[in-house]
Amino acid sequence: MSNRSISQKSIFGEYKNAEDRVTAALLQLFRIGGTDLMKVVFEDFNIDLDAQVNTQVKKKGAKSRPDGELTAKYHVFIESKIYPWDVNRQHNVEQLQKHLELIKKEEAVIIYITVDKEKPLEIPDREDVYWTTWTEITQRLINYVPSFNKDVISFLTSQFQLLVDNEIFYKQDDTTDENRVLIVGGRFAEGVALKYGFYSCQEKRKFRKSRYISFYYNKRISFVFEIVEEPVQVASLFAVKDKLPVDYILTEEDKEPHTFIKLNRTPKLIVNVRHEYANPFVQRQRYTTIEKLEKAKTTDDLL
Numbered sequence: 001m002s003n004r005s006i007s008q009k010s011i012f013g014e015y016k017n018a019e020d021r022v023t024a025a026l027l028q029l030f031r032i033g034g035t036d037l038m039k040v041v042f043e044d045f046n047i048d049l050d051a052q053v054n055t056q057v058k059k060k061g062a063k064s065r066p067d068g069e070l071t072a073k074y075h076v077f078i079e080s081k082i083y084p085w086d087v088n089r090q091h092n093v094e095q096l097q098k099h100l101e102l103i104k105k106e107e108a109v110i111i112y113i114t115v116d117k118e119k120p121l122e123i124p125d126r127e128d129v130y131w132t133t134w135t136e137i138t139q140r141l142i143n144y145v146p147s148f149n150k151d152v153i154s155f156l157t158s159q160f161q162l163l164v165d166n167e168i169f170y171k172q173d174d175t176t177d178e179n180r181v182l183i184v185g186g187r188f189a190e191g192v193a194l195k196y197g198f199y200s201c202q203e204k205r206k207f208r209k210s211r212y213i214s215f216y217y218n219k220r221i222s223f224v225f226e227i228v229e230e231p232v233q234v235a236s237l238f239a240v241k242d243k244l245p246v247d248y249i250l251t252e253e254d255k256e257p258h259t260f261i262k263l264n265r266t267p268k269l270i271v272n273v274r275h276e277y278a279n280p281f282v283q284r285q286r287y288t289t290i291e292k293l294e295k296a297k298t299t300d301d302l303l
Contacts (some may be wrong), residue, residue, distance in 0.1 A: 007131070018167045022173065023067040023080045024161050026137070030070065033153050033192050033223060038143050039139055045130045047109060064095075064102035066110060067181035075108035081111045082134070093122050103128050111302050113137060115168060117210045135303045143277040159177065160282035163288060169303075177290055181224060182285045183302075186215020193225050194250045197265030203257035207231055212268060214288055216275070216282040222271035224293055229262040275299045 030038050035049045042049070049070070068078035078101060085092055103110050110127040114120065119131045138161060146153040169175070189199055199213060214224045234240050237254035243262055244250075273296045275281045283301045288302040296302050 007258040008068055019067055019080050019082050020228065022082060022134075022163060022167050023078060025163050025201055026078075026080075027068050027070075029153070029156050032149060032156060033144075036147065037141075037153070039096050040129075041140050042132075043140075044110070044132075045111070046127070047076060048132070049076075060104065060147065064098040066102070067213065075103075075104065075106050077108055077110040079110060079112050080134075081112070081114040081116075085114055085116050085122075087227055089122075092120070096122060098221060100124075100129070105171050107193075134164055138164050139300065139303060142279050142281070145278055154279075157279075161283060161286070167288070172290070175287065178211050179289045180208065180210040180290060181212040181214055181281055181288050181290055182210040182227075183214050183221065183288060184205055184218055184284075185215040185280075185282050190215035190217050190223065193263055194223065194265065194267070197228075197263050199261045199263060200258040202235060203259055205231070205259040207285065208287060210287065213263065214271075214279070214293065217282060219275040219281075220272060221275075221293070221299070223267040224271065226264040226268045228264055231261045232261050234260045269293060273297065273299060273302070292297065 008175075028043075038049050046087060067080045070076040070078070077099065079095070080094070091146035098111055102108070109130065111130045111132065112120075112123055113132055113134055115134055117133070123127065123129060123131050141157050144153075144157070150181070184199070184201070186193075189201075193199055193213075193215065211227060212224050213227055214221050229243075235257055235261065237258055238243065238250055240260055241250065243260075269290070271293055278300055286302075292302050
């Protein structure tokens with residue numbers, strides 16, 4: 001990996017290591033969003049981010065190499081973990097000791113970002129050591145309403161959400177092909193699913209293998225449908241006319257290529273999951289589990 005500035009790197013990364021990819025994407029967001037965005041993400045931390053911030057990826061050759069660095073009035077290092085702490089506990093503890101030596105020498109602070117629901121015991125309670133989770137960071141980014149560069153930041157946030165879903169949340173043990181729920185925007189799709197038992201969208205749309213689908217519409221999720229057949233690419237909905245109910249009337253729009261998913265029109269589950277933030281919960285697609293949807297009251301419970 002080169003030592004080029006983060007501004008020279010794509011959000012999707014020239015990094016082979018997944019932790020580096022996710023961290024680089026987060027630093028790109030900070031570079032564009034500036035201190036306003038960082039204050040929202042790290043609002044619980046006593047970190048002075050009022051100065052102009054320079055974001056850097058980690059450098060080679062040092063004894064201690066955190067995954068990222070924010071340079072303001074002092075150094076703010078970032079160490080990210082995309083697997084539970086205990087999976088690589090010995091390595092993590094040894095690395096932590098090196099990082100503690102580094103921040104003492106540099107008079108810096110370090111932020112650990114992990115997937116653990118509770119802070120790992122080895123991460124100390126100190127004024128120069130902070131801990132948060134990828135779930136918390138993602139949710140704060142989703143809920144952030146920018147005062148400038150709105151379109152750019154919103155786009156990067158949606159792409160970051162997809163990246164984190166792919167690199168982190170998709171790898172969690174409680175998600176399998178059998179319990180995964182695909183969540184998509186459902187302004188019209190929810191009604192089509194209820195009445196006609198299918199979902200269609202633009203061509204060449206790619207989804208992870210899922211057993212269920214639900215729709216986010218009007219700041220809530222209400223129904224979960226079972227996917228009867230895996231998604232297929234069709235030249236038009238006329239090509240799958242035999243899979244559509246007789247009362248569905250094909251239109252000119254249906255002559256376009258589509259991604260088509262056949263559903264059981266009777267909902268597998270009826271829920272009332274609310275979204276309590278200004279920004280939408282789903283930009284393009286997200287995933288959760290049927291177990292989480294059964295218990296969820298708000299979209300925070302799905303993360």
